[in-house]
Amino acid sequence: MKHWLIICLLLLAATGATAQYYLRGAVVDANGNGIYNVKIQVHSKGTIPYFTGTSGTFGIPLNNTSDxxxxxxxxxxTLHTIAYTSSYQTFTLKFTAGATTITKKKLASLIPANEDMRTNLYQNGNETYTTLIENDFTKADQYPETGFALNINRASYSNIRRFIHMDMKVPADAVRIEEMLNYFNFNRQTPPTNNRFTCQTQLTQAPWNVQNRLLFINLQAPVLALDSIPPSNLVFLIDVSGSMDQPNRLPLLKEAFKMLVNNLRQQDTVAIVIYGGIVGTYLPPTSGIYKDSIKTAIEKLEAGGETPGEAALKTAYKLAESIYHKEANNRIILASDGDFNVGITSDKELEDLVIQHRQSGIALTCLGVGMGNYKDSKLEALAKKGNGNFAYLDNINEAEKTLVTEFTKTIYTIASNAYVTVHFNPDYVSKYRLIGFDNKKELVNDTTRELEGGEIGTGHAFRAVFEIETTGYFNDTIAANSSNNDIADLLLHYHSPVSNADNLLPFTAINNYRPFTMLDSSYKLASAVIMFGGLLKQSDLWQHYNWSDVFRIAKSAVNPNNYAEAEFLNLLEAANKLYIIPKKRKQKKERGF
Known part of the structure; x- marks a missing residue:
């Protein structure tokens, strides 16, 4: 009996030594409203971050009663204080003063600045694009680790298509190769349904330089089951100002939104805010079951007046907050040419306005339309700061693709603040170049080196590509058979909507080299899209091939029964006629282009 008593006492002592406490609480603003997605770091947990849920609440296990x-x-x-597990903790964060909001400058990729970075100037009416600096080669022994943000944006491709169809050259800064790749569905496999991301990599030759290698990174987001798709609380924020009175603007948007309404369910809710001569709620919150009423209201919209974007955004957020539900997909869909001309109009001031609301759990999706005064830079920035996505609608087919065919990928977020870090093996990689994910010119020398993670929709397939110069003594065949044949270690970072913690998923890129000619057609098509974007960029980084090379690869890979892929071939032919030097045009034609 005495023996068992000693054992029990030892067990009790051990239990006390490893006691677990639980820190519970909420983070609210000055008005008492819960703040979504607040980053929480606890001293005893090191650098592991936690995040508040949609109502601002959190729960963190601790080994001590305070931290x-x-x-x-x-x-x-920012608030730095002591928290106690003995009671429910409520922390209040103060708003940063409006005009002096300090926001971190975040990058699209963690690529060091190169000394010869430069950009091309162009003139295209009153359209505006963010000035970008292309990523050049980086030495792996000095900078073995890099990274890039994930998102579902694909506006660049449809905007490029608009320029080429109008026989106009594309501004270099309108070409974002990662968004061009995003436009196509390269995935030939069924997306996973086990709530986990999958990753496949492939190594091959660079078709424009066979001495170099291309590393394809293919990430696939899981698919939400149909019965688990949450209800949507949507606010359509529609620009009805005078500049929208053209066929490819308000009339196009009206047809687009009516198509979206056709797919709403009874549990979905829609409200409409308009801004033109006035700003106001045009349609109060209405169940998706009343499709005819919603579509009738949309059809009656007419354009006229100025563009008070600031007041419109404030009104839309206020309305969205009134119908907010923590279990729903809460989202504002801003549709405009982006030409705000009343109230605050600068990109920075509008970004600050959106940032004040991004912690509310309400996402901001931006749909761009129009030409001549189209503000690509403004809409892209607002979508990023608003935890949303960005698309450009150049025709009714693109509207259907964005708001109907791929609606769940566009609207239902399965991961936020998503980005990938890559650590290259310097035994294999001498230099690397991330294709696309170019940073803003004013940020290339930024010292914070923090990525601006993006939002990923359910079932979205994502493809990123590195061009690699291998080390001189490395041989593909030898490396493939060695015990250390890893090219790089990958780490996917993302925040799940149902979790308060940062999720980390490790993957490995092994040397599975295959000659380019033996690749699956999806890789060849992706290469053709990259080369197409490179020629449109017209920079020194894309000098070793021509339009005929792109067309040859694309033709061998395109599925003629796939509308988007067949259209890509037609776009290549049109671009060839637009870009090629006239005296060489006949020679190219004789070669069979």
């Missing part, structure tokens, strides 16, 4: 806690959220002052 030092750091709370950070865009648009709010």
């Amino acid at each position: 030092s806690i750091l709370l950070q959220a865009d648009g709010y002052e």
